[in-house]
Amino acid sequence: MAQQRKALWEADLDEEFHDVDLNLAIGNYGQNGLYDDAQPRIDEATLIAVQQQVAQQAALAAIPDPVKRFIVHFHQAVLDNNLAEITVAYESGWNRLTDKFYAKTEWPEAETIAPLVNDDQIFLILYRELYYRHVYSRLQPDIDDRFHSYENSCELFNYLLNSDGPVPLELPEQWLWDIIDEFIYQFQSFCVWRSKVKSKTDEELMLLVDGSQVWSSYSVLNVLYSLIQKSKINEHILALQQGKSKEEINEIVGEYGSRPLYRMLGYFSLIGLLRVHSLLGDFTLALKVMESVELNQKSPFTRVTACHVTTYYYVGFCYIMLQRYPDAIRAFVSILNFILRMRQYHTRSYQYDQINKTADRMYALFAICNALSPSRVDDNILNVVKERYGEQLAKMSRGEEGLPAFEELFLYACPKFISANPPPYEEAELLQAYIEDPPVEPAQRHLSLFLNDVRAKLPVPTLRSFLKLYTSLDASKLANFLDADEEEMVQQLMVMKQASRSISRVENEKGLLGGQTISTSDLDFVIDVNMVNIAESTVGRRYAGWFIRNTEHAQRVLDTLRNTPLPSFKPAAPTAATPIKDPNASAPANPPRTGGQRVAWGGVKAA
Amino acid sequence: MxxxxxxxxxxxxxxxxxxxxxxxxxxxxxxxxxxxxxxxxxxxxxxxxxxxxxxxxxxxxxxxxxxxxxxxxxxxxxxxxxxxxxxxxxxxxxxxDRPANTNPDEPxxxxxxxxxxxxxxxxxxxxxxxxxxxxxxxxxxxxxxxxxxxxxxGFEDAVRRVVVQTVKAAFKRIGSDRLSTYLNLTGDDLAAYVEKLGWTLDSSSGVISIPPNPDNQIESTVVQENIQLSQLVKVIAHSQVA
The missing domain is CATH 1.25.40.250 (ARM repeat; domain 1)
Incomplete structure (x- = not known):
C-alpha cells in the first residue's frame, strides 16, 4: 500500500518537480532525469486514488475532535498571517496535542486532513513539515518518510523561491529557524543512515539506487545558497554595519529581502551553511561563508536562541579544527555566559533540553581548548568545566596517558560528521567491497587528524612544569631531568614555543578567518645557544568586578530600605545614607582583605 | 607579518x-x-x-x-x-571516502x-x-x-622557511652545528643562507646570532587590573542621586 501511494505522490509532483533543482544558485550538476519515469504510472495511480479517497474519509472521521479543531484554527491563523496565533499553535498547541494523541504514532496524513483546510496546498506543505519533524523526533523514520520529507522540503523551498515574486506568507522566526535546522538535521540523519549498508533491505537498496539524488549534498547546498541570494542577506548585513537607514536597506535588498520571511530564512541559511560545511569537514569554508556576520549579541538576528547557540557552537568548533584555540575559547565563553544568563527565562521552553545539551558539549570543547592552550579567560566557565569534566581536564595535562581523555571529549562533543557521498549502491561489486572493507567513519577520521595535533604537543605540559621552576636553566640539565636526549628536548622546546603562539582575531577585524599571531601563554622562554631563559607573566588579583557588583547590590538594598515606609512613626531616613556612602566611593580604590580567596570577574553572583 | x-x-x-x-x-x-x-x-x-x-x-x-x-x-x-x-x-x-581505485591500468x-x-x-x-x-x-x-x-x-627552501620561522622564535643565538642539521645545509651553503637571512655568524665560536623579534624577546610582567570609568558609571551616578 505504502509503495503504491508513493507512485501517486510522485505523479502529483511530477511537473513541479522539474523545477525543484533550484538552479538559481549553484546549478543542478548531475541531477537531471530525476523523476522521468513517473508518467506511465499515472493511470494505475488514478485508480488507486479513488479507492484511497474512501479510505481517507474513514480516516478523517477517526481523528479526535480537538485535533480537527486545532487544524482548522491553525489553518485560519496561517491564512490571516496572524503571527501571534500561529506562534501559539506552533509552540504550544502542536506539542500539547502531540503529547495527548500522537506521542507514539504519526499525526494524520496530510491527505487525510486536506478536506479540513480546503485542500490548501501551501498549508499542507507546512503541515507535512511538522508531520515529518514529529516522525524524526519521536518515531523511527522509514525510507518512505525520508524520501517524502525531502520531497516536501523541496516543495516548500520551491514555493518560496520559484513563485512569481515573494510569497505573501508570514511565519514566526522560531519556525523559520526550525525549518532550516530540521532540513539540515534530516540531511545529516539521511547521510548517516545511508552509509550503513549492511542493515538495508532489498527494497531499500533498490530505492537508494534510484534515488541517488535525494538528499544529495548539492541539493541541500543549493537550497541554502538560493535563500541567501534571494534574500540578499549578505548585502543586508553589510548595509546594517554601514548604518544605512531602513529605506536605504529596503532599496538594496529588494522585494524579497525586505520581507521578514525571506530575510530571516536568508540569515538562517548562512548559519545552515556554517553547519553543513562543518559536517562535511570543510572548516575554512564554514567560517568563510560567515564572513559578513558579526558575532555579537546585539545583532537583530539573534532573537532565536537556538540559532544563536548553534552559531557559536559551530564557529567554536571550526576554530578548534583550525587550531585557533583562543578564538574557540572566546566563542564558547561568550555563548556559555549567555546561556547561563538566559537560563532563568528558558527553563520551560521546549528547546531548553536541546540548548542544554549543546551547552554541555561546549563545556567539553572548552575543556579541550583549555588543555591545549591554558588561559584564564573566564573563571566562571572554567569552574563549571572543572565540575563537569575535572577528571578529563586533569588527565589531558598528563602527556601520553591523557590521549584517551582528548578522544573521549572530542567524540562526545564533535558535530555528527557525514560523508559527502553515498556508498556505491548502484554497483554490486563495489558495494560488496565497501561492506568488506568499509572506509573509516567520518568522525574517526576527523578525530585522528585532531589527535595528530594533540600528539605533537604532548611534551608541552611536562616541559612547562619544569620551566616554571627556573629563570634560567642549562639545556643539558633539563634534558637530564626529563631523562631525554638533549637534541630531542630542544626540538620539543621549539614545539612548546609554537604552541604558545596562535592566530587570533583582533578587535574589530572583519571576517572570522582574519587574525594576527598572539602569545597565548603566561610562560615564555628563549634559548641562548644552550641556556634556556624563562620569563613568567602573572596576573594581579582582580578586585574591581567584585566590589562594583557588591556596591551596586548594597545600593539596591539601601534604596529598598529607604523606600519602605516604617509602620509606626516618621523616621529620619536620610541620615541612614551617610555611613554607607563612604565605602561606596572608596571601595574600588582601596580594597579590604578578602581572606586570600581568588575572586575574579563574575565570581560572585550579585543576587 | x-x-x-x-x-x-x-x-x-x-x-x-x-x-x-x-x-x-x-x-x-x-x-x-x-x-x-x-x-x-x-x-x-x-x-x-x-x-x-x-x-x-x-x-x-x-x-x-x-x-x-x-x-x-x-x-x-x-x-x-x-x-x-x-x-x-x-x-x-x-x-x-574516495572510491576504491577501479582502473588497474592507472594505479x-x-x-x-x-x-x-x-x-x-x-x-x-x-x-x-x-x-x-x-x-x-x-x-x-x-x-x-x-x-x-x-x-x-623552491620546495626545500620552503621547508627551510618553516625551520627559520620556528628557530627565530625560540632562539636568541644558536650553534651553527645545530642549525646545520635543521636546515640540512653545511659549510659555505649554510654561511650564505645565514647571511641572506641577516643573521650573524661568529666564526670563532660557531654561534649564530638571531636579530631580536617579538617572539625571542622575553620579559616578566605583572598584568594589573585596569578599571575603566564606564564600569563605575552606575556607582558614581547613583552616589550623585543619593
Whole structure:
C-alpha cells in the first residue's frame, strides 16, 4: 500500500518537480532525469486514488475532535498571517496535542486532513513539515518518510523561491529557524543512515539506487545558497554595519529581502551553511561563508536562541579544527555566559533540553581548548568545566596517558560528521567491497587528524612544569631531568614555543578567518645557544568586578530600605545614607582583605 | 607579518580565482581545470593559495569522477610547507571516502605516498627537522622526490622557511652545528643562507646570532587590573542621586 501511494505522490509532483533543482544558485550538476519515469504510472495511480479517497474519509472521521479543531484554527491563523496565533499553535498547541494523541504514532496524513483546510496546498506543505519533524523526533523514520520529507522540503523551498515574486506568507522566526535546522538535521540523519549498508533491505537498496539524488549534498547546498541570494542577506548585513537607514536597506535588498520571511530564512541559511560545511569537514569554508556576520549579541538576528547557540557552537568548533584555540575559547565563553544568563527565562521552553545539551558539549570543547592552550579567560566557565569534566581536564595535562581523555571529549562533543557521498549502491561489486572493507567513519577520521595535533604537543605540559621552576636553566640539565636526549628536548622546546603562539582575531577585524599571531601563554622562554631563559607573566588579583557588583547590590538594598515606609512613626531616613556612602566611593580604590580567596570577574553572583 | 587575512586572501590571487573561491561558482565542476592550472602556477612560481587549493579538493569531494591524484599530492606538498598552520590537516579532512581505485591500468599513487607525506608533516609539526631531512632524503621518499617535489620550485627552501620561522622564535643565538642539521645545509651553503637571512655568524665560536623579534624577546610582567570609568558609571551616578 505504502509503495503504491508513493507512485501517486510522485505523479502529483511530477511537473513541479522539474523545477525543484533550484538552479538559481549553484546549478543542478548531475541531477537531471530525476523523476522521468513517473508518467506511465499515472493511470494505475488514478485508480488507486479513488479507492484511497474512501479510505481517507474513514480516516478523517477517526481523528479526535480537538485535533480537527486545532487544524482548522491553525489553518485560519496561517491564512490571516496572524503571527501571534500561529506562534501559539506552533509552540504550544502542536506539542500539547502531540503529547495527548500522537506521542507514539504519526499525526494524520496530510491527505487525510486536506478536506479540513480546503485542500490548501501551501498549508499542507507546512503541515507535512511538522508531520515529518514529529516522525524524526519521536518515531523511527522509514525510507518512505525520508524520501517524502525531502520531497516536501523541496516543495516548500520551491514555493518560496520559484513563485512569481515573494510569497505573501508570514511565519514566526522560531519556525523559520526550525525549518532550516530540521532540513539540515534530516540531511545529516539521511547521510548517516545511508552509509550503513549492511542493515538495508532489498527494497531499500533498490530505492537508494534510484534515488541517488535525494538528499544529495548539492541539493541541500543549493537550497541554502538560493535563500541567501534571494534574500540578499549578505548585502543586508553589510548595509546594517554601514548604518544605512531602513529605506536605504529596503532599496538594496529588494522585494524579497525586505520581507521578514525571506530575510530571516536568508540569515538562517548562512548559519545552515556554517553547519553543513562543518559536517562535511570543510572548516575554512564554514567560517568563510560567515564572513559578513558579526558575532555579537546585539545583532537583530539573534532573537532565536537556538540559532544563536548553534552559531557559536559551530564557529567554536571550526576554530578548534583550525587550531585557533583562543578564538574557540572566546566563542564558547561568550555563548556559555549567555546561556547561563538566559537560563532563568528558558527553563520551560521546549528547546531548553536541546540548548542544554549543546551547552554541555561546549563545556567539553572548552575543556579541550583549555588543555591545549591554558588561559584564564573566564573563571566562571572554567569552574563549571572543572565540575563537569575535572577528571578529563586533569588527565589531558598528563602527556601520553591523557590521549584517551582528548578522544573521549572530542567524540562526545564533535558535530555528527557525514560523508559527502553515498556508498556505491548502484554497483554490486563495489558495494560488496565497501561492506568488506568499509572506509573509516567520518568522525574517526576527523578525530585522528585532531589527535595528530594533540600528539605533537604532548611534551608541552611536562616541559612547562619544569620551566616554571627556573629563570634560567642549562639545556643539558633539563634534558637530564626529563631523562631525554638533549637534541630531542630542544626540538620539543621549539614545539612548546609554537604552541604558545596562535592566530587570533583582533578587535574589530572583519571576517572570522582574519587574525594576527598572539602569545597565548603566561610562560615564555628563549634559548641562548644552550641556556634556556624563562620569563613568567602573572596576573594581579582582580578586585574591581567584585566590589562594583557588591556596591551596586548594597545600593539596591539601601534604596529598598529607604523606600519602605516604617509602620509606626516618621523616621529620619536620610541620615541612614551617610555611613554607607563612604565605602561606596572608596571601595574600588582601596580594597579590604578578602581572606586570600581568588575572586575574579563574575565570581560572585550579585543576587 | 603573518596575518591570517593574507592567508585567506593572498595578494597574488587573481580576480578570476577570487570569484571562484568566494562565489558559488566554486561548486561548478567545469571550473576544476582553472583551479588546477592555478595550482600548477603556484608550483612553478613559489606562490601559495590554500583556499583555492581547498576548493579543488572540495570539488573532488562532491564529484569523485574528477579526482586526480597528482593534483592532490601537489596540494599536500604545498600545504606541508605551511606548517605550523593546519593547512595539511584541512586538506586531508576533505579527502574522505574516495572510491576504491577501479582502473588497474592507472594505479593511484596516493595510497602509497600518503603515509610518507603524512609522516613528513608530523615531523615538521613536531619540529623534528633533522628527522624530516633524513626521511625526505631516504629511499622511502624517492618516488615523492623524483615525481613531485622536484617539480615544485623552491620546495626545500620552503621547508627551510618553516625551520627559520620556528628557530627565530625560540632562539636568541644558536650553534651553527645545530642549525646545520635543521636546515640540512653545511659549510659555505649554510654561511650564505645565514647571511641572506641577516643573521650573524661568529666564526670563532660557531654561534649564530638571531636579530631580536617579538617572539625571542622575553620579559616578566605583572598584568594589573585596569578599571575603566564606564564600569563605575552606575556607582558614581547613583552616589550623585543619593
Amino acid at each position: 603573518s596575518t591570517a587575512a593574507a592567508w585567506a586572501t593572498p595578494p597574488t590571487r587573481t580576480e578570476l580565482i577570487e570569484n571562484l573561491v568566494s562565489g558559488v561558482d566554486r561548486y561548478n565542476p567545469s571550473n576544476v581545470g582553472i583551479l588546477e592550472d592555478y595550482l600548477y602556477h603556484q608550483i612553478r612560481s613559489e606562490e601559495y593559495d590554500c583556499l583555492a587549493n581547498l576548493a579543488i579538493v572540495k570539488l573532488y569531494q562532491f564529484n569523485p569522477d574528477l579526482y586526480n591524484p597528482d593534483v592532490v599530492i601537489n596540494i599536500l606538498i604545498k600545504a606541508l610547507t605551511s606548517t605550523p598552520f593546519p593547512d595539511f590537516n584541512l586538506c586531508i579532512s576533505l579527502l574522505d 593511484d599513487p596516493l595510497p602509497s605516498l600518503l603515509p610518507v607525506i603524512t609522516e613528513l608533516h608530523n615531523l615538521l609539526q613536531q619540529c623534528r627537522f633533522p628527522a624530516f631531512w633524513k626521511l625526505y632524503r631516504s629511499e622511502r621518499a624517492e618516488s615523492l622526490r623524483d615525481n613531485y617535489t622536484v617539480e615544485c620550485v
